[in-house]
Amino acid sequence: MKSSGTxxxxxxxxxxxxxxxxxxPSAVPPxxxxxxxxxxxxxxxxxxxxxxxEWPDNWGELVGQVVVLEGRMGNARRGAIVEGPGGSxxxxxLEAWPPDLDVHTxxxxxxxxxxxxxxxxxxxxxxxxxxxxxxxxxxxxxTDLNAARRRYVLTGAVWEPL
Numbered sequence: 054m055k056s057s058g059t060x061x062x063x064x065x066x067x068x069x070x071x072x073x074x075x076x077x078p079s080a081v082p083p084x085x086x087x088x089x090x091x092x093x094x095x096x097x098x099x100x101x102x103x104x105x106x107e108w109p110d111n112w113g114e115l116v117g118q119v120v121v122l123e124g125r126m127g128n129a130r131r132g133a134i135v136e137g138p139g140g141s142x143x144x145x146x147l148e149a150w151p152p153d154l155d156v157h158t159x160x161x162x163x164x165x166x167x168x169x170x171x172x173x174x175x176x177x178x179x180x181x182x183x184x185x186x187x188x189x190x191x192x193x194x195x196t197d198l199n200a201a202r203r204r205y206v207l208t209g210a211v212w213e214p215l
Contacts, residue, residue, distance in 0.1 A: 095133075095144050095145070095146050095147040095168075095207075095209075095210040095211070095212065096210075096211055096212075097151075097211075097212060097213065097214075098211040098212070098213065099211075099213060100121060100165045100166065100167045100211055100212065100213045101121070102165065104121040104167065105121050105122065105123050105165060106120055106121060106122065108122060108124065108137035108138045108139065108140075110139065112142065112170060112172070112205035113172070113205075115170040115205075116170050116171060116172055116205075117169065117170065117171070118169065118170055119167065119168070119169050120167070120168070120169075120170055120207075121165065121166070121167040122135060122137060122142075122165070122166055122167075123137075123163065123164070123165045123166075123215070124136050124137035124141075124163070124164060124166070125137070125160055125161035125162065125163055125164070126150045126154065126161050126162045126163075126164045126214075127141065127150075127161050128149045128150060129141075129143075131143060131176075131204075132144065132145075132146075132147055132148050132149065133147035133148065133149055133150050135164060135166055135207070136160075136161060142170075142205050142206065142207055143204055143205070143206045143207070144166070144168070144206070144207050144210050144212070145168070145171070145206045145207060145208040145209075145210065146208070146210075147210070150162075154214055162214055162215075163214070163215040164212050164213065164214055164215060165212065165213045165215055166207060166210055166211070166212040166213075167210065167211050167212075168207030168208055168209050168210035168211070169207065169208050169209050170205055170206070170207060171205070171206050171207075171208050172203055172204070172205050172206070173203070173204055173205075173206055174199070174202045174203050175202060175204070176189075176190060176201065176202045176203070176204055177189030177190060177202075178190050178191075178192050178196075178198055178201040178202055179191060179192070179198070180192060180193070180194050180195075180196065180198070181193060181194060182194065
């Protein structure tokens with residue numbers, strides 16, 4: 054009897070060990086430059102005008118840096134965004150701009166915002182293949198899906214409507 058109890062313990066230990074070693078795949082590639090630690094939620098506050106920089110052409114060069122920008126408020130499916138010349142950037146932790154701000158008038162209310170630029174690799178993308186409808190954002194066949202998942206985000210943002 055004692056040997057049968059030992060035999061039962063070995064598979065259970067192996068199963069527990071295998072489950073503990075399994076982790077869900079990370080949405081961030083190991084080469085990501087995401088900012089460490091949790092960020093504070095976005096908030097309305099005073100942002101100094103003398104800190105404002107030009108809208109960047111390449112967000113990748115600014116990862117990990119604190120920036121101050123002026124742009125137009127917008128709401129997207131993935132949350133609040135700030136739009137500027139040549140593109141937009143997401144505001145981390147803000148599902149939508151507060152309803153008392155009139156962001157829906159074209160071209161959107163102006164805002165000055167300060168935050169740390171990070172990159173996330175979490176956009177749900179898939180290749181267009183003519184199959185049944187899927188959830189996510191279709192991209193043309195041949196597109197690098199890993200690169201298409203990337204987005205730049207302002208985290209720890211403080212913003213001021215203008």
